[in-house]
Amino acid sequence: MKVAIFALVLASLIALGAPQAFASSQASFNGASSAVEYAFVAVQNAGKDGANVSALVAELNGALTLIQKASSENSTNPGQAVNDLNSAVAIAQAVQASAATVGQQGMAARQSQFELSVGSALVIIGIAIALYVYGDRIYYRLWLRMYGSHVVRKSGG
């Protein structure tokens, strides 16, 4: 009788616990997917700001691989699946945090590039104008400096 009661209680616990475990696992899947999506948006924005996001993309793919692994092992080893999903979330959150910094660096690099390009263009235009206006004078002065000491001799003398 005691054994039967114990078995009944055990079966009830398992029956009550199983859907809960599935539910928490499903919530973990949704949470991991959302984390990757947030991280991706951050990475995409960092890329738009001119940052090199190849390392972040590789890390995001690592998180996606973990989610895929969790999906395949969920029916046989739900505990490991939850662990993998938690790892995927941690990676995605780290990527999201890094993306903000990388994006700022990209924006700064883009600003520097812009200033360098515009500055170079202005300098080139300035030199061109100076050459056009003072080119003759500069040329004659250089000519005089190079050949001014030369003495012209009468040929055949």
Add this chain to the structure above:
Amino acid sequence: MVDRDTAGLALAVVTILAVLVAVYPILPTNNEPFSELGILGPSQKIGGYPTTVAVGQEFPLYVYVGNHEGVAEYYQVLVKEGNQATVISNSTAANLPPVMTNSLVLGDNSSTTFPVTLSMSAVGLNQRLIFELWMYNSTTTTFDYTGLWNQLWINSTSS
């Protein structure tokens, strides 16, 4: 001696070229953005695709995805099992549940090839394995069908 007009013209040409070189890195690119989807055979080449397989028999294929959208993109490759009656176009995805989903993020101007192991579940001539490329839309926070798809025609037998 070069006359002043010719010298001025040469100076202008050289100046324009030099300015173009200086500002080239910050000029906006006007390339048409696009993505790529390809199905490769077991030897990672175009060809050697299975034509007749038994139901449940696994066979390897490779999927190629390329990103030239100008930014990093988050893709999903959906594999669906259909038949001759399945409707799919560049604007409408097949109204079938995916038998496999592969998610991946690709940087701009990059591509990847990954293996998939598939099998057929229904017996029949002219069954179709349909591969669709979906792309994450950060505005709607959903995956949108890109209009890119591929298919393999397969005769699946009972044994």
